[in-house]
Amino acid sequence: MSDLIPKHGGYRKLKSFQVAQLCYDVTVRFCDRYVNKFSRTKDQMVQAARSGVRNIAEGSLASATSKKMELKLTQVARASLEELKLDYEDFLRQRGLAQWEMGNPLRQALIDQRCNTADHVAAWVKDVSRFYGQGGRSGHRGQGDTKSTRSTPSTLSTHIYPEISANAALVLIAVACSLLDRQVERLAKDFENQGGFTERLYRMRSTKRKRFK
Numbered sequence: 001m002s003d004l005i006p007k008h009g010g011y012r013k014l015k016s017f018q019v020a021q022l023c024y025d026v027t028v029r030f031c032d033r034y035v036n037k038f039s040r041t042k043d044q045m046v047q048a049a050r051s052g053v054r055n056i057a058e059g060s061l062a063s064a065t066s067k068k069m070e071l072k073l074t075q076v077a078r079a080s081l082e083e084l085k086l087d088y089e090d091f092l093r094q095r096g097l098a099q100w101e102m103g104n105p106l107r108q109a110l111i112d113q114r115c116n117t118a119d120h121v122a123a124w125v126k127d128v129s130r131f132y133g134q135g136g137r138s139g140h141r142g143q144g145d146t147k148s149t150r151s152t153p154s155t156l157s158t159h160i161y162p163e164i165s166a167n168a169a170l171v172l173i174a175v176a177c178s179l180l181d182r183q184v185e186r187l188a189k190d191f192e193n194q195g196g197f198t199e200r201l202y203r204m205r206s207t208k209r210k211r212f213k
Contacts, residue, residue, distance in 0.1 A: 011060035016179035018116070020056055020081065023172050024049040025118040027084065030169060034091070034162045045087045051080035052176065071187045078180040085173045088166045097163040099170070106164075110171050121172070125164045132160055 011017045027049040035042040059073030092099045100107055106128065115121045 011057045014056065014060065014183070016077075016176060016183050017053065017056045017060075019172060019176040019179060020049075020052045020077065022116065022118065022121070023081065023084070023169065023176055024053050026121050026165075026169050026172060029118050029122070030165055034165070041087065045084060048080045048084040048087065052077045052084065055080065056180075067187065067190065071184065074180060074184050074187060078177060078184065081173050081177050081180070085170060085177070088170050088173070092163065092166050095162070097159065097166070100167045106167070107171050110168055111175060115172075121168055122165075125161065125168055128164055129160050132164060 024046075027045055031037075031042045031045055035045065055073045055077035059070040059077065062073060063070040089099060091097075109128075110121075110124060113120070113124055115124060
């Protein structure tokens with residue numbers, strides 16, 4: 001690559017892309033299982049998750065000639081994931097299921113798993129469900145009811161699995177958003193300090209003119 005066209009398009013190596021892609025895969029599986037397939041919500045959730053992934057990739061590719069566009073698309077990805085976050089929060093609230101608070105140890109437990117596939121996340125959800133309904137739940141349920149639920153096959157499928165799955169997705173989205181916030185901050189600083197394609201082109205032309213004087 002020349003100085004004019006720097007290295008670009010390495011989005012698959014970005015941690016933000018990897019986690020956003022995991023959020024997308026988890027969301028597709030979650031919606032197939034827990035959201036009415038004929039509802040507009042399912043399409044919106046899947047599209048928001050997809051938008052997060054695609055805009056990170058497009059921003060990385062656009063960085064060759066427009067740092068400003070890369071910054072814009074990365075911010076669009078962040079906004080898409082925020083929209084997805086609200087949908088998961090609505091899912092929990094509308095069903096009277098608990099949303100994990102920031103201090104819930106299960107949040108960090110999932111992060112520590114460093115899941116990289118939807119299957120890995122699903123296995124973690126299944127493992128946590130074994131004790132979740134027997135005092136493992138933390139946070140509030142409905143109007144503050146913290147009574148544990150007996151882990152029968154029925155409650156596992158109708159309450160515990162969707163509750164853990166939605167919260168797990170929210171944790172992953174939070175991680176992706178945090179990574180994107182740092183990425184946007186770095187891109188903004190780079191653009192401020194180094195400029196974009198137009199500035200690089202101007203500097204190269206100026207340098208060539210000086211050589212021939």
